[in-house]
Amino acid sequence: MKKKIMAAGLLMTAILLTSAFTPATTNAGQQTGIQLDGQPLDFAQSPKMMDGILMAPVRELAKALKMEVTWNEAERAAIVTREGYELKLPINSDYGYINGEATTMYGATQIVDGAMYVPLRFFMESANLIVRWDSATKSVNITKPTETLPVVGTYDHLVTLLTQQEGYSVSAQNLFVKEAAKQEFSTAASAPNSAGTVATDSKAAAPPDYSSTNVQVQGVDESDVVKTDGSYIYTVNKQRIVVTAAYPADGMKVLSILDFPQDANNQFQPSELYVDDQHLIVIGYAYQNYQSLPQNDASSSSTAKRMIMPLRGEQTTKVKVYDLSDRSNLKLVKEAELEGNYVSSRKIGSSLYFISNKYVNYYYYQQLTNKEEAKAMLAPAYRDSAAGDAFTSIPMDRIYYMPKALEPNYVLIGGINLDDLQQTMHVTSYLGSGQNVYASEANLYVAATNTDYMRIQPMAMTTDVPGIRVGEPNGTSLPMEPPKQETVIYQFGLKDGEAVYKHTGKVPGHLLNQFAMDEHNGYFRLATTTGEVWRTDEGTSKNHIYILDANLQEKGKIENIAPGERIYSTRFMGDRAYMVTFKNTDPLFVMDLKDPAAPKLLGALKIPGYSNYLHPYDETHIIGFGKDTVEVDNTGNGAPNFAYYQGMKMALFDVSDVNHPVEQFKELIGDRGTDSELLHNHRALLFSKENNLLAFPITVMKLDPNQVSKDPKMGAGAYGSFAFQGAYVYHLDLEKGFQLRGGITHITPDELKKAGQYYYAGDKQVQRVLYIGDTLYTVSNSMIKANDLSTLQEKNAVDIP
Structure with a gap:
């Protein structure tokens, strides 16, 4: 038996290492149509389609990439190596090991005609190469990463890329297999220095002083539902824009209301706005109603324009720019529109950037028999009133795609120069995905998290292990590892309303939100979480900090912070980072990032509760906004301990001694059920250190002390x-510390008396708080109240009709 095994091992070594192949011919390479950096690859043994997957010999793929191949008889695997890279390929296996990490390859290694074959796409992508099928030339193109994104180029190539994601079989396009991922685009923001402190506008010496939107980075404005310019308050009020003359308070009145009539051809709904000295910029949703084609009708080319939701039309993101010369009669001076859902926007000086996300409905393309007509529906489009009323389709040779975050979706970035409204909007389009968007004054970052749900790791048969698949045909069980998550970051330079691709980077794990990203002194910092909180094995959650250089290559990192917990909030402030994780208690971690190559974890503080949002007070103090918690001991029941969240909690942390952070002050508000928009939206905060002012909207829920005392079963x-x-x-x-000065409500005493256990404030729900000079304003859909900033005595109130 040993002789047979040894003979088999020697045979496999010979198969992998000898050159006793049929001489290579150009025809062999041309027949398969496989090119590496534009040059045909010659194969002595031709690649083959096996179960819809294009397979190629391991040895010849390695030779093309100048790699070494050896055979490990003990593991029954081929080992492909190059400096800093190792790929282990077990025989007859559908997974391989990239630098020791098991990864599904969507196809199994096989011995064919004396050679080991491997899925070509997996082999090349494991070496960080880009693989794509070009249906126009019937060839597989393999390219090295470059400093530019690849271009879609043709409708045929677009269809191929979409086919890759949908998992459909079209000839040799079966090289591509659908990858498990679901795009979810959320709003994001900006960068480092100001960390969201309230600042005055840039108007030269424009008294009185007034608050502005709480943003993440100074110089990068974020849209909101309420804005002020120091004299007027502009609000998104349901489906209207209301302009109120607010200062001085004794003359407060509604000056104008901008309505957007809803009819079959005009369905604009405002959602956010900006304001500066000259313009009011309204951003919202619009719907374009198109007549739908029957699924198999190819007769009418006039109806082929964009058909996403046949019964409701297609959603677009629209920007309306108004001249503020006469606020009582606002004049529309520009409209710009991108197809797709509104994602986010930023205003940097006189440049406005807004982003939409357009889903590519490949299903309808497949149903239509006239493919040329159907292809026209796949292209994204935009409209700018400076160029007319018609939509302009973006040609395929102007659409790039994101190889590491490929999705049936377009990311459209529109840039408007507000100093020259006759200039047509600049539009860039990318086929891909992104869950978070971050912008500094100079750069835009699109972050997309890819999740691989197929990764498995074989082990001996076992029982009582979470996540085990038992009863495999080969007599082993396969514990399901946590899904591998990797966040890919695409960087675009911003200048004069244009977004130009610069670099790509990647880090393990997923991001929480915009505050998990930061740009500082030429470095990009990220906070991510890997694993799952509920697991108690090696797959449990862990948290990390990564620092990337100007080329988005890893410079330094801190890994495996707070195993078993996940990130609830992060704040980067200059050379430091603050992170709150949570499961049953709230650890606040302090990290020193001054040396990007060697970041350090300095100290941690564990207290009840957690913080959803961290806001800087000064260089040595930070404010946390979140929930208080009560931990319940379940050890007697054989169950793990867990924590009930309670009312809202504010904490002021002293981080003067970075190794020993201290909770200097705390404030608990209400009981379980108390909530504030601030916990979900940082723009709801009004903070002014100079005025010792802190304010935010809140709904307070309180337990009846008598009821609690009579019913001891009422617990956490x-x-x-x-x-x-x-x-x-x-x-x-x-x-x-925190001293409550008072509450300002728009609900009358009679309405409060009628409230039951739950009460819906409706139009009287306060949404934002701001100040102008010595007056504090609270804004709801029904009214604006003006109170004295010092005494909180009401000065005036105006009802909004």
Whole structure:
């Protein structure tokens, strides 16, 4: 038996290492149509289609990439190596090991005609090469990563890329297999320095002082539902824009209301806005109603224009720019429109950038018999009033795609120069995906998390292990590893309304939100989570900090922070990073990032509760906004401990001693059920260190003390009853901490008396708090109230009709 095994091992070594193949011919390479950097690859043994997957000999693929191949008899695997790279390919296996990490290859290695064959796409992509099928030339093109994104180029190539994602079989396009991933685009923001402090506008010496939107980076404005320019308040009020003359408060009145009539051809709904000295910029959703083609009708080319949802039309993202010369009669001076759902926007100086996400409905393309007509529906389009009323389709040779984040979706970036509204909007389009968008003054970052749900790791048969698949044909069980997540970052330079691709980078794990990203001194920093909180094995959650250089290559990292917990909030502030993780308690971690190559974890503080949002107070203090928690001991029941969230919690952390952070002050608000938009949207915060002012909208729920005392079974899981909705206003300093000055509500005393356990404030729900000079304003859909900033005494109120 040993002799047979040894003979088999020697035979496999000979198969992999000898050159006793049929002489290579150009025809062999041309027949398969496989090119590496534009040059045909010659194969002595031709690649083959096996079960719809294009397979090629391991030895010849390795030779083409100047790699070494050896045979490991003990593991029954081929080992392909190059400096800093190792690929282990077990025989008759559908997974391989890339630098020791098991990865599904969507096709199994096989011995064919004395040679080991491997899925060509897996082999090349494991070496960080880009593989794509060009149906126009009937060839497989393999290219090295470059400093530019690849171009879609033709409708045929677009169809191939979409086919890759949909998993359909079209001739040799079966090289591509659908990858498990689901795109979810969320809003994101900006960068480092100001960390969201309230600042005055850039108008030269324009008294009085007034607050602006709480943003993440100074110089990069974020849209919101309420804005002020120091004299007027502009609000998104349901499906209208309301302009109110607000200062001085005794003359406050509604100046104008901008309505957007809803009819079959005009269905614009405003969602956010910007304001500067000259313009009011309204961003919202619009719907273009198109007549739908029957699924198999190819007769009418006039109806082929964009058919996504046949019964409701297609959603677009629209920008309306108004001249503010006469605020009582706003004049529309420009409209710009991108197909797709609104994602996010930023205003940097006189440049406005807005982003949409257009789903490519490949299903309808497949149903139509006239493919040329159907192809026209696959192209994204935009409209700019400076060029007319018609939509302009973006040609395929102007659409790039993101190889590491390929999705049936277009990311459209529109750039408008507000200083020259006659200039046509600049539009860039990318086929791909992204879950988070981040912008500094100079760069835009699109981050997409890829998830591989197919990774498995074989092991001996076992029982009582979470995530085990038992009863495999080969007598082994396959524990399901946590899905491998990798976040790919695409960087685009921003200048004069244009977004130009610069670099690509990647880090393990997924991002929480925009505050998990930051740009500082030429470095890009990220906070990610890998694994799952519920697991108790090696697949449990872990948290990390990564620092990338100007080319988005890894420079430094801190890994495996707080195993078993996940990130609830992150804040980068200059050379430091603060991270809150949570499961049953709230650890606040402090990290030193001054040396990007060697970041350090300095200290941690564990306290009850958690923070959803971290806001800087000054260089040595940070404010946390979140929920209080009560941990429940379940050890007697044989179950793990867990924590009930309670009311809202604010904490002021002193990080002067970075190795020993301290919770200097805390404030608990209400009981279980209390909530604030601030916990989900940082723009709801009003903070001014100079005025010792802290304010935000809140809904307060309180338990009845008598009810609690009569019913001892009411524990940490009991919800409170409605007690208040409005704005809480605090005085905050480093001597006395949080001091509640009072609450401002738009609900009348009679309405409050009628409230039950739950109460819906409706149009009277306070959404934002701001100040102009010595006056504090609270804004709801029904009214704007003006209160004295010092005493909180009401000065005036105006009803919004």
